[in-house]
Amino acid sequence: MKEFTIIDSFFTKQNCQRKDVILPIGDDCAITQVPAGQQLAITTDTLVSGVHFPQDSSPEAIAHKSLAVSLSDLAAMGAEPAWINLSLSMPTGDPDWLARFSATLLAQCEYYSVQLIGGDTVQGPLVITITAHGFVPEKQAITRKGGKPGDLLYVTGCVGDAGLGLAIALDKHQAAAGNASYLRKRLDFPTPRVLAGNNLRRIASACIDISDGLLVDLQHILQGSGVGALLQLEHLPLSAELLAEVGQQQAIDLALTSGDDYELLFSVPQEQVTNLERSMLQCNVPVTCIGQLTGQTGKIQLQWNKQAYQLQRRGYQHFALEESVE
Ligand SMILES: [Mg+2]
Structure with missing residues (x-):
């Protein structure tokens, strides 16, 4: 043609x-x-x-x-x-x-x-x-540059699903039928968080969408804003389907290192938290606080119930971020 x-x-x-x-x-x-x-x-x-x-x-x-x-x-x-x-x-x-x-x-x-x-x-x-x-x-675009130490770090929806969806698509993981269809759908038919993004104007101090993986994309906010981050991994929003397939530890690895989820990762000044919760409730988008920005530029600290957490790296996809993660 x-x-x-x-x-x-x-x-x-x-x-x-x-x-x-x-x-x-x-x-x-x-x-x-x-x-x-x-x-x-x-x-x-x-x-x-x-x-x-x-x-x-x-x-x-x-x-x-x-x-x-x-x-x-x-x-x-x-x-x-x-x-x-x-x-x-x-x-x-x-x-x-x-x-x-x-x-x-x-x-x-x-x-x-x-x-x-x-x-x-x-x-x-x-x-x-x-x-x-x-x-x-005018002047209301949310960039990666406005994060301040003390701001809370939030993510929309669930993370890690698309990473396992990719493993399923590549025949690297055999999933139960119902879970496989959910996870593959999360890879193939991602939902852009358009309404949530619009509602975050004047609330979020910095924002990015998770395309390459939570840690990789978080680094962009940290570099842009000149801050660090402390992640409390026990709060990571993980879907029941992901947990059922790979268990908690591998689900966390996937959530941190695999991409393609297209959820929003953003920081919110503490005085805006009430506004944020009201606004996300109105547009019916689940959000979870997963940590906080810190003053240590570029440094990501991982904690599980206040203890240092070691990334297991048994996930399906690995990114070159090991140096900056502890
Ligand atoms: Mg992007």
């Missing part, structure tokens, strides 16, 4: 038609309007088949995840998603694959009120690149 046929056939029938899109797909460029008082947050993610998702992933899973990872980055900044651009490289213009991919992508776009404003398709290995644009009120 030719490029224009692909865009015409699969990507122009969108239910989401935003008023701030002055000129949609169809010209050399799209023209959009950023509302007064808002700033634009922009993020790009590229997903390569066999690297960022298993090669046997369904077109629905690939579409869902490609959008979710970009919206998760917007969420981490407190930005509200508005528009996306899609660049799609694929070996053949398989109409069945394209129909399923585009149906899921556009349905997810509609769900988040996001409009696809541009795209490009080329022949090549299966690679999906999405650039997402979101609005954030």
Whole structure:
């Protein structure tokens, strides 16, 4: 299929038609309007088949995840998603694959009120690149730089599920059927915490989404803010499915070192804790306090019930962070 046929056939029938899109797909460029008082947050993610998702992933899973990872980055900044651009490289213009991919992508776009404003398709290995644009009120973006010693450290949802989901996808772990489907879903269909992210503006002092692993991503906050962290691992939110499959110790390892959960990790000044709890209750997102920022720049202390905790490293995925963890 030719490029224009692909865009015409699969990507122009969108239910989401935003008023701030002055000129949609169809010209050399799209023209959009950023509302007064808002700033634009922009993020790009590229997903390569066999690297960022298993090669046997369904077109629905690939579409869902490609959008979710970009919206998760917007969420981490407190930005509200508005528009996306899609660049799609694929070996053949398989109409069945394209129909399923585009149906899921556009349905997810509609769900988040996001409009696809541009795209490009080329022949090549299966690679999906999405650039997402979101609005954030002036000076209210949540960066990685605002954390202060004493701020409490929180995480949304549960962590570690996607790591075991990947092990299942790679046939490195045999799970009971019900657990396997939950864990694989957490890997393939992550939920970007868009609403939570928007509600964290003026509450969180720093925020990041967990894409590479809790410890790796926490380091970005620590470096950005010039602080350290003390994690109380007995508080880590672990799903019943993860615990049932690998037990507590390995679940903790996965929660700390495996990526792809796309939960938000953020710090909150103590005087904002009541606001945080009220706000997260309102948007129905579970959050758990897992520790605190400290004054020891770049240093992560792990504790279990106030005792130093040694990472067992029996997890499926290892990251080069050992030096800075004790
Ligand atoms: Mg990110």
